[in-house]
Amino acid sequence: MPRVSQDQLDARRREILAGARACFARYGYEAATVRRLEEQTGLSRGAIFHHFRDKDSLFLAVAEDDAAAMVATVSQHGLVQVMRDLLDAPESKWSAERARVETEGWGTRLLSCQDEDGQWAGGAFVPRDFDPREWREVGQPWTATTFSLSQLREFGLDPSSDRAKRTVELIGANSRWDEGGQPYWEGEVEECINGRTVADGAYFGVDVSSIVDRLVGERQGDGGWNCERINGSVRSSFASTINVLEGLLEYERATGGTPESQEARKSGEEYLLERNLFRRRSTGEPADERFLKFLHPNRWRYDVLRALDYFRSAAILTGAAADPRLCEAIDHVRSRRLADGAWPLDWSATGRVWFEVDDIESAVSRIRDLGGEAGEVAEIESGYMAECRDDQGTPFNVWASRG
Numbered sequence: 001m002p003r004v005s006q007d008q009l010d011a012r013r014r015e016i017l018a019g020a021r022a023c024f025a026r027y028g029y030e031a032a033t034v035r036r037l038e039e040q041t042g043l044s045r046g047a048i049f050h051h052f053r054d055k056d057s058l059f060l061a062v063a064e065d066d067a068a069a070m071v072a073t074v075s076q077h078g079l080v081q082v083m084r085d086l087l088d089a090p091e092s093k094w095s096a097e098r099a100r101v102e103t104e105g106w107g108t109r110l111l112s113c114q115d116e117d118g119q120w121a122g123g124a125f126v127p128r129d130f131d132p133r134e135w136r137e138v139g140q141p142w143t144a145t146t147f148s149l150s151q152l153r154e155f156g157l158d159p160s161s162d163r164a165k166r167t168v169e170l171i172g173a174n175s176r177w178d179e180g181g182q183p184y185w186e187g188e189v190e191e192c193i194n195g196r197t198v199a200d201g202a203y204f205g206v207d208v209s210s211i212v213d214r215l216v217g218e219r220q221g222d223g224g225w226n227c228e229r230i231n232g233s234v235r236s237s238f239a240s241t242i243n244v245l246e247g248l249l250e251y252e253r254a255t256g257g258t259p260e261s262q263e264a265r266k267s268g269e270e271y272l273l274e275r276n277l278f279r280r281r282s283t284g285e286p287a288d289e290r291f292l293k294f295l296h297p298n299r300w301r302y303d304v305l306r307a308l309d310y311f312r313s314a315a316i317l318t319g320a321a322a323d324p325r326l327c328e329a330i331d332h333v334r335s336r337r338l339a340d341g342a343w344p345l346d347w348s349a350t351g352r353v354w355f356e357v358d359d360i361e362s363a364v365s366r367i368r369d370l371g372g373e374a375g376e377v378a379e380i381e382s383g384y385m386a387e388c389r390d391d392q393g394t395p396f397n398v399w400a401s402r403g
Helices: 006-031 034-041 045-051 055-077 079-085 091-103 105-112 132-137 145-155 162-174 191-203 209-217 238-255 259-273 304-318 324-335 372-378
Strands: 384-389 395-400
Touching: 006 034, 006 045, 006 055, 034 045, 034 055, 091 105, 105 145, 145 162, 145 191, 191 209, 191 238, 209 238, 209 259, 238 259, 238 304, 259 304, 304 324
Parallel strands: none
Antiparallel strands: 384 395
């Protein structure tokens, strides 16, 4: 019998992965039956599972292969090339999809609420007509400029569009922070707010380096951040830290960052990792039970899914290996998956909004489409691998994805 060469085996493995990738993408994991895998690959189940132990192993191999290719492609060629190579989508489709944010759906609805001076609701952090009683009795309002601009970033508004450029210009000229009257793009005193301002500014092409330098110097001794530092706090908080980390990552994506900002980002990551993303370091107990419940939109609040999303994005940008300390949070997210493949929306923050983007009563969130109308753009950053161990210490790989 002729001996099969390693090159032939590798080619067959790639053929199986390509067919399986298409099958999982079309039907989802549960509905991608062995029969459908056979049809998609053109091979028998014996040929398929000669190379992979079972369907789980095949799915994880597809995920790992895509993650490695995505990291390499983003690093070398940028995000548009990822769509060409991994989604087989031409740049014209990617650009057209993102352009729809300005003219359709949630994006155009939010833009229609914008004031003539570029702000939303007449204020930077709170609406012009804000009364403190509203916060106590109804909840924090989410209609002012900072939260509206962040939401447009999350929807995927094209930062190179005339509307986006005009918006950030007007905000810079007209918006002042409620706390101290500082110009918007100079930031204010709270780390949470400044982290989000860095993320928005970096995404929309604003020079926010002065805020970044301040954040680097405002780290707590444990490596993270706390917006209560100005009131005497000497310990970091999960929420402040994730807001700053997201800002520093967006800044690094836009500019490459500085050695100081990169080091600060790593120390903030270590703060979360030392606590398995949700535990107190002192007792090992959950720091807040709400960290294990899923929230959307997050605004400034923290949950483990948001943290995992951050680490996924960071790994794609930098090529960093996934840390085993992510495994407990990943396992929790996997355990919450519903039979239809979606995840539950556990709660939504109360308070004034321009419009609802989730229906809490449906009990199923849009976690798989957090990009809003630009879901195809936002969710191409699809996951990463982490090695975990079971109760007997046996290693296994898990796939963390928000999509």
